[in-house]
Amino acid sequence: MVALRDRVLSVDILRGITIVLMIMVNTPGTWAHVYPPLLHAEWSGYTPTDLVFPFFLFIVGISIVFAYQGKSVDSATYRKIIVRSLKLIGLGLFLGAFTIHFPFFKDFADIRFPGVLQRIGVVFFFAAILYVNFNWKVLIGICASILIGYWLFMGFVPIHGVAPTFDRAPNNWSNYLDLHILGTHMWKDDYDPEGILSTLPAIASSLCGIFTGLILTSKKPSKEVVLLGLGGALLIVGSLWAPVFPISKANWSSSFVLVSAGWANLVLALIYYLSDVRKIKFGSIFRYAGSNAITIFFLAGFIGRLMGSIKVDGENSIHSWLFKNIYVHDFMSMELSSFLYAFTVMCFYLLLAYVMFRKNIIIKV
Template sequence: MFGNCLLTLSYFDAQLMILVDDAGGLVPALNHSPWNGLTLADYVMPFFLFIVGVSLSLTYKKLSCRVDASRKAGLRALKLLVLGLFLQGGYFHRVNDLTYGVDIKQIRWMGILQRIALAYLVAALCEIWLKSDDTVNSGPSLLRKYRYQWVVAFIISFVYLCLLYGLYVPDWEYQIQTEPSSEPKTFSVKCGVRGDTGPACNAVGMIDRTLLGIQHLYRRPIYARMPECSINSPNYGPLPPGAPAWCQAPFDPEGLLSSVMAIVTCLVGLHYGHIIVHFKDHRVRTIYWTIPTSCLVVFGLALDLFGMHINKVLYSLSYTCVTAGTAGILFVGIYLMVDVCGYRRITIFLEWMGMHALMIYILAACNVFPIFLQGFYWGSPRNNIVNSLSYVCLVIVHML
């Protein structure tokens, strides 16, 4: 019965993802925050990772062979990674010109599916290998059984904080093509600091530039919507006079160091799933979910108040706590509605959508569906389905 709740939450996340992709440019409150802060769109990724964690606890609650389970988990992660490289590495670009393909010299190595693959693999291996044989009959015994998983979460968070605030970020430069026929222009960014969490001189970007190469990063950085970089802020727009040199620099919102913190969100979801596995009473489950949910939200807001700002692009610790806690709140709410109160009829369609969340994401958010609509034309690429439907709508409006 619990699967109904999980599928409904998956559907909610898929619909939220499509909503922010399609309407985020029109409604700033739905779009990603340009840097510090939290909007509706910033909940999509951690919600999905949270669901992955809960699902893993149910998938691996009984194991016949740990080695075989590890092999299958690695294969699934590899499939996600390859799919992410294909969809987000640059193949579906210049849709309006029907020009598809990948320039290996500039392929984007990281992305949403790659981040999910990494978090899934680490969380799956933790669930397969890092749990003791202790009997669970209370909250403390639950923590003892999975104590090594919590150790992994704390180590990841500690290493992330050490790198983010301890690494020295030197000056750096980049090149962009400002005019189609001109030579690339070089911009120099002055840093020489340690522990900076601004757009220009943070350790997250430095690690990606060093290990991945700046030519392999996302070329439309989210911080280009900040007031310093856009006269149309919080939307993209022309540069204002005196814009900083870093405004047009590539920056990957799903970079290496920030993706490491995404594993923690998946491990939090694992804990919520463990409560399902070991406790059958609705009241007990709700209590054991509410306690960590409240602690995460309060701790995350406290960190933000004391200067460790909520930041989706950096996947800051405060962002991790607040979004994981919020996912827990939504999870408990849907559980009470669907599994406890039995309002399942209204969620049957939502469950179907949740079962196909990945396919919906690929079709709607990765340009596959738009390419299908614009890829079939009559005589000229301009005579495609989209333009034909637009023409028909204009004729109808004119007739009315």
């Protein structure tokens, strides 16, 4: 762990903002009425919501630098990395399998194997192992190789003699592998946004965070300017790549990795300048959420499942009853009602994070 006096406040704030946004976009009052920026792009392109998860993986990379820079690489280090990865994967699998009905787990065929926490665990494992074994020059080469290799494989290697596609189709390599390896254990019948092959470029997202972490822990002056330059460069390269490898969170395309890392650097540069350079005090509530980020996210997922499953009147779940009876009114649009419900949920978990912080309850996963 990094001593409190050595922490980069902007990273803590960005982590907290990211985790509560992940919760908010996952819990609208009704999925039938959501403002477009709070939805994922249908396939290609991206919305602000599509940037939230890669931001978190980016911060995972920064945290790896803070946690392991200068540490000796021994069996204890590898053991800690492995244990943390398995905890994250285990929590994700539990959320995917849990049901309120006895015996409290879904039928095996209905359990979704991939998921957000599972991807965080896998990405953390590989990014951390790479970081403790290679210098930044080798890591840049590995990151570039992942992104270019993923593009070439996805775009040019035929599937049983059929030209591959980046679209949502059976001849999309990511969809094809998920369907033939995971079978029924996917989010949708034909693809999973946290699938097997697309986890590879997700590791590159975390490597981009490692490069930013190395900048933040260096003695370089005007780090906010460096981050702005890096963010702008990544945005440009990703946008130039997009015509031949479309930006897509569903595929976690290489252009998406660069564009999302570009935005992450730009946002971090602004927060870094305000909090770490100008010493303007703001965003403490998000720091509290960031200190228990995984715990808060897991609780939001678990409680959300309970509220969506437990019936209060034989017809409506707790979730739908609260939404219909408190947030739905003739004088406001359904989109606004749905947003206010999600905003309330986000505020609840911010308050929970604050209480946990004040009581010095820090649960490290």
